[in-house]
Amino acid sequence: MRFAVRCTRAIALLWVVAGLSACGTGNQQPVASVSTNSLSFSATSPDATTPSPLTISASVSPGTVSVAVLHGGSAIANATYTLSGTAAQIVVDPAAPSALGAGVFHGTITVTGYSCGNPGCSQLVSGNSQVINVTYDIPPIVRYVAPYVGVATGSPLTASGSVIIRGQGFEQFPVQNVTFNGVSASTFSVVSDTEIEASYSLTLPTGSTYPVTYPVQIVAPSSPQPIESDAKLVIVQAPSYVSTTLPYPPSVTGVDQLRYDAERQALLVVATTGSGTELLRYAYSSGSWNTTPATVSSATLPSLANLSDIALSTQGGELLALSPQYLTELDPGTLAIKTQYTPGPTPAPAGVYLKNLAVANDGNAIVTTGNGSSASTPLYLFAVRDPAFTQNSTTPSLDNATPGASADGSVVALQQGDPSLASSPPVYQYTASSETFASTAAAINQGTIAPALDQSATRIVLSGIDVYDSSFTLLGKLPSKTLAVVVSPNADCAYTFDSSGQILAFNLITGMSGGPFPQAGATTPVSSPGTGGAVKMAISPDGGWLFLAGSSQIVVAPAPTNQCH
Amino acid sequence: MKRLFLAGLLLVYGGSALADPAAVKSTHYQIGYESGDINTVGGSDSRVNAVDGSITLPLAGYLGASVSAFYDHYSMAANFASLGSGLTLASSLPQCTVIDKGLSAGLFVRDPSVGRISAGYGAGQAMSHCESTFLASGTARLDMKDYSAGAQYYFSRFTIGVSWNQTRFNAFDRFNSDSLTGSWYPTNILRVDLATYGQDLKNTYSLGVEFQPRFFDNSSGLWASYTRRHQTVTNNIIMVGIRYYFGRRVDLLTRDREYR
Known part of the structure; x- marks a missing residue:
């Protein structure tokens, strides 16, 4: 009897099971499907703008409880999605080309549906996933x-x-x-x-x-x-100039900088006037120099007052002019003003002014600063291609640093300090290949003459006197009476202009004993550039012509190159 | 209709048993920890770690109640290599962390010599901590309400159980499951379970064992289960866990039928 009762109860329970099984919404599969399993992005170069996002549509079955869209790989910056019912729109943002560089990059987007794994759904199980492979091509x-x-x-x-x-x-x-x-x-x-x-x-x-x-x-x-x-x-x-002089406008009383624009055959001068500074451009055309220079001054743009330095950009497309608070881009052919920039991302501290600049072959101009006293102030990099001031982790603060760059832009030497310092501060260099600053083995209290380097930075003249090799080992010395110096492009010769009024040639290949370099020649320019103030010197890329800018005028003179061989 | 049927069944059975109060001999507490691996065939494994606890207490006569809580931490796989044939996957397999937690309470009537009928209600919440969205909410958070009913029939060393469960996700579709479970006690300290599921868990089968070793002095139990879910995608779920019981030291068979 008891067995019969129990059997009856068991049958009742099975009836309950059957009844319950009739309820529910039916089977649903947590399967996601997507419109494509591959995406491709491409950019024209690492400098190109980021390609537009691409959108994938996906659908999931109603049985899916949850959908995850996960992404991995460097090609993808982000993948976002929106759900509308069981339809999803996935927007794939590629990484910025500048963040990736050149190459073929990959990424994966995984769209996964999850469903309940147990009664009550306290357990989730993965359904299948759709994998979207992303490739991203960026050429060099x-x-x-x-x-x-x-x-x-x-x-x-x-x-x-x-x-x-x-x-x-x-x-x-x-x-x-x-x-x-x-x-x-x-x-x-x-x-x-x-x-x-x-x-x-x-x-x-x-x-x-x-x-x-x-x-x-x-x-x-x-x-x-x-x-x-x-x-x-x-x-x-190769220039076929003749020895000559170029007069300054009457207002000019001195010179702060001289650059030779070999592409356009022009001399660019930052000249001191009674009311500030002027940027002068002497062009050579049809066999002669234009003795009436084009000028730009604070009368053109007030912020150009008190220019301290100029330099051509790596590809010569921009003339960079430095005034205490601004770096101004000008057209090197017309001196038309383009754009002005102020230091950043950290603004220059109060009292700090932009002092000098030199251009490296990575497109950066190294901009030094000063504050009127012997103190360390920040350096900046100015990226000409994507114009902005920057600083990297190696950017130092230096004491009134003065830069000088090799013609190939591989090295910028930075001398600092002043003769009053009790100990000589280290000389720094900016290495363009690694875009880093580092102190060198050399230490010197800088004088008034900026560093001069040959084309490949195998000879580096600091303070117009001390000659170093590429590892900043002292090779020898030039005369202490030197007022201006340049190094021939092939590094065999240093040309100085000194208080004797002569251009002297020194052989930098021989006599590297740490003592004076042997004089290899001398020439007297047609006229003195004027030694009442600073004298600036430049050399043509073939090493054949020297340009001197002094307190009185500009002098064009042939370089006695053959005397160094 | 279904709920009315279940409620009626509970009342009728509970009322008839009032003369012999034995639903829960004394209040029973347990806590547990479990860990497992959820494998998606052809894909990657998900992992789960969870803690739970429950209290079972006598109310009156054959009427008892239970309250339980759980907290689950999932590292959900989100990769399915077999669909990526010929494709290059990301270097690291993406994982999605999901936290699932909930509380539930239930009433039941039980005659330890016959069986048990129960009904319960629970509320839970799942929270995704990755780029995951619950379809029901459209966000990374899913609120769930759970309704359940079940019956067990005790037969010598066997228990046959059926259950019905409905989970409601916000305003989304309901997830329903039915189960039929057969349990066998080879000894008083060992239980072997076989279960099959229907509805949205159709084609799901599980095998489980719970063991309450003597050397734990009937204070703890070890359990393990294997579940295979064969739908479009096949999942293999292996779970192991340990439970600690407060209060009376009784064997597993007695605990199952008289205390929890």
Whole structure:
């Protein structure tokens, strides 16, 4: 009887089971489907703007409790999605090309549906996932070539030289050649992902109109996209100047800086006047110098008052002019003012002014500051390509630093301090290939003469007297009476102008005993530039001509180059 | 209709048993920790760690009540390699952390010599800590309400149980499941469970054991389960856990039928 009762109860329970099983919404599968399983992004270069986001549509079945959209891989900056019922729109944002550099990058987006794993749904289980593979192609870019001016000589006219090519992605896709307007480089070597050393030997077409521009390009067949190049080698004829003088406007009382624009055959001068400063441009055209310079001053733009320094950008497209609070970009051909910038991201402290600048081959201008006393003040980098002041982790604060750059822009030497200091502060260098500052083995209390370097920074003259090699080991000394100095592009000769009124040549290849370098020659310019104040000196890229700007005038004089060989 | 049926069943059965009050001999407390791996076949494993606790107490006669709580931490797999055939997956397998917690309470009537009928209500919340959205809420948080009913029939060393469960996600579809469970006690300290599920958990089967070893002096139990869910995607779920019981030291069979 008891067994019968229990059997009856069991049957009742099974009936309950059957009844319960009739309820519910039916089976649902937590399956996600997506409109595509692959996405591709591409940018024209690491400097390009970020490509537009792409959208994927996805659908999930009603049985899905939860949907996760997860992403991984460097190609994807973010993946966001919106749900409307069981439909999802997934927006995939690619990473900024500047954050990735060149290469082929990957990412994955995983869309997963989750469903309940137990009664009460206190347990979730993964359904299947849809994997969307993302690829992102960014080809290399060639940004700069330095020095960007080469010189054609001989007959037929040929130009040869060595350059440093800067860009990004040179190690991402094998570089099989470097070309100058389609002409293969004589030699090239990929130094790093951002640097190639190359040499060229170009025969100029007969009847060329100078300057002749040679676009610089790398050949990397595996690059997924055409390679963008902004680098142009400009070939000029070796100057055929004659010794001459160029007068200042009457208001000029002195000179603060002199630069030679080899591409445009012009002299750019920051001159002191009774009311401040003026930027002067003397152009050479049709066989003679224009003795009436184009001028820009605070009358043109008030913030240009008290200019302290000027420099051409790495590719020569911009003239950078420094005044106490501003860096102003001007057109180097017309002196038309473009844009002004103030230091950042940390503004210059109160009382600190922009002092000097020099340009490296990575596109950065190194800008030093001062505050009128012997104290450390911040340095800045000014990126010409994406104009803005920056500072990196190695950017030091220096004591009234004065920079000098090699013509290939590989090194900027920074001397600092002043003769009154009891101990000599270290000399710093900015290495363009690594974009870092570091102190060097040299220490010197700077004088009034800015660092002078040859094209490749194998000879570095500090304070116009001490000559160092590329590792800042002292090689020898120049006369203490030196007022201005330049180093020939090939580093064999230093040319000084001193208080004797002569241009002296010193052989920097021999006699490197730490003592005085042997004098290799001397010449007297047609007239004195004036020694009542600072004297500034520049040299043409072929090393054949020297330019002196003093308190009275500008002097153009031939360099006695052959006396150093 | 279904709830009315269950409520009636409870009242009728509870009323008839009032003469012999034995639903819960004394208040029973337990806490537990469990850990497990949820494998999606062809994909990656999810992991879960959870703590829970419950109180079972006598109310009157055959009428008892239970209150329980749980807190689960999931690292949910979000990768399914087999669908990525020929594709390159991200270097790291994405995981999604989900926290699931809840409280529930229930009433039941029980005759230890016959069986048990129960009804319960629970509320829970799931919170995703990744780029995950619950469809019901459209956000990373999901509120859940849970209704359940069940019956067990005690037969010698066997227990047959059925249950019905409905979980409501905000205003979203309901998740329903039915189960049929058969339990066997080879000894008084060991229980073996076989269960099959229906509705949204259809094609789901589980095997479980709970063991209350002598050397724990009937204070603790160890359990393990394996669940296989074979739908479009197959999941294998392995869980292990330990429970600690406060109060009376009784064997597992007695605990199941007279205390919890």
